[in-house]
Amino acid sequence: MSGMNTVELKLPAAKEHLARLKLGDVVYLTGRIFTAREGVYKRAVEDGAGLPASREEMGSANFHCSPAAAIEADGSYTVGAVTATASFRFNKWLDGWLKISGCNLIIGKGGMTSEIYKSKLVPNDAIYLTTVGYGTGALLGRGIRKVVAAHWVKELGLAQAIWVLDVERFGPFLVESDLEGNSLFERENAKIAANIEKLYAGTKPPTLARFGETDDKTDELI
């Protein structure tokens, strides 16, 4: 743990600052971020709704999350905790979304593949930060200074709405992809792979197989 490098990043982040980040670095963010996930992507990209506010008002860091939050009767906001949701599901909208939003920072859970980073994030000068845990929702909640706006609440519900947040020393996050599109998770998976082979050595496949274990749907499973 002593070897962990910690970086304070101001938002919006300049490309040269992103270029200095290495896989596994610990990052804290200060500035403006917003939440957006499948509901927003579908509406903005597929249905052609675009952005509900200007890029400047929304910020350039997209958090894959919905906060545990409530809107009070007087229109004010209460935000308790925030935690990311798994990002791999959002691949299909990613390129279109980056072009519309101009984001260069994606924050989420679990990352995506290096193939996606290289084809979608790298051309848009964007990197991926993963949340830690994945449950440091209370620590992240502490970093929120202000709820600037909540967009599309009526159309998408509280959980899918865009929450624009001003944050200070918001984190921790880990650098999962760099500007070259390398993935920290893939690096770790490769290290673990050899042991997994050993672990399964000598075990027999189950008596009844499943589709997925064979992709040939004309195969017998017994």
Next chain:
Amino acid sequence: MIPMSVLQKTAEKLMAKAAIEIPEDYLGGLRACANTEKGDLSSFVIKAMLDNYDAAKEDARPMCGDTGTPRWYVKFGNEARVEGGPIALEAALRRATAKATHDVPLRPNRVHPLWRTDHNNNCGINAPEIEYAFHPDADWVDLTTVHKGGLFGSDYRMLFPSDGIDGIKRFYLDTLVAFGKRGLACQPAIVGVGLGGSKDTCMVLGKQAACLRTVGSRNPDPKIAALEEDLKTLGNSIGMGAMGFMGSSMVVDCHIEVGYCHTGGMPMSVHMFCLSSRRATARIFADGRVEYRTDPAWFTDYMRRSTVEWEKPDSKVAAE
């Protein structure tokens, strides 16, 4: 007669407790992981989680922003009577769920599966789930709420007797490796294994084993208890720690529950209760007294009975 106002108020308090306070038994288990974890990244993650539990408690905010899919487990003492009956109790639990979703606040996770309609209160068709059990010779009601995450870490498979214990271990590994990568299961987790029953029972037992037993508890069948230890060790020898980084912290504990099944099969389910193992229990007595605790004490000799008639185990009879 237990007043409904007490039941509803207790239910509201349980919702907040589950979301905010990590149960002591899980915390102890995670600290044990922290002491043995050698991976840099995995250690960093566990340290951040321990800080996060403190922050949640200090600020009275949910420990995780994904506050799961709240559900209820109700255990009725055979002599317990609640004001308004079970229909009033179900209404009170739904009200408490909706109120806590706004007041804590919790994330309103529950939506219609097709139309994605969100009532912003975690209530809807068949939500929250309410499961029931009973207890002999008692006049109390136990309320337990569990807010388990809803997307990753569970699987079911029909195994057969010929697959044997090795087949159980293999499917267990399959599930842990599949959902452990990139930490989708939010490990280190309490892993629950359901063995036997019909398919639905198998899933229910495994989920209850993960969510309703405490870290360190063992199945009363000594051979199943030994298998629990084996599976715990096996899970922690994958080489995977928190977030799927290199390490040894995958399983905080493993719990197995069994049910009699079809003579030809050996169905199995695996469930992982995450780094924010949200559960809270209260016992409400006939006189309106309330005692809070973190051990649901769901699985009892009565719940695991295998005879036609209920007979108290000899040791219990002798002790009374």
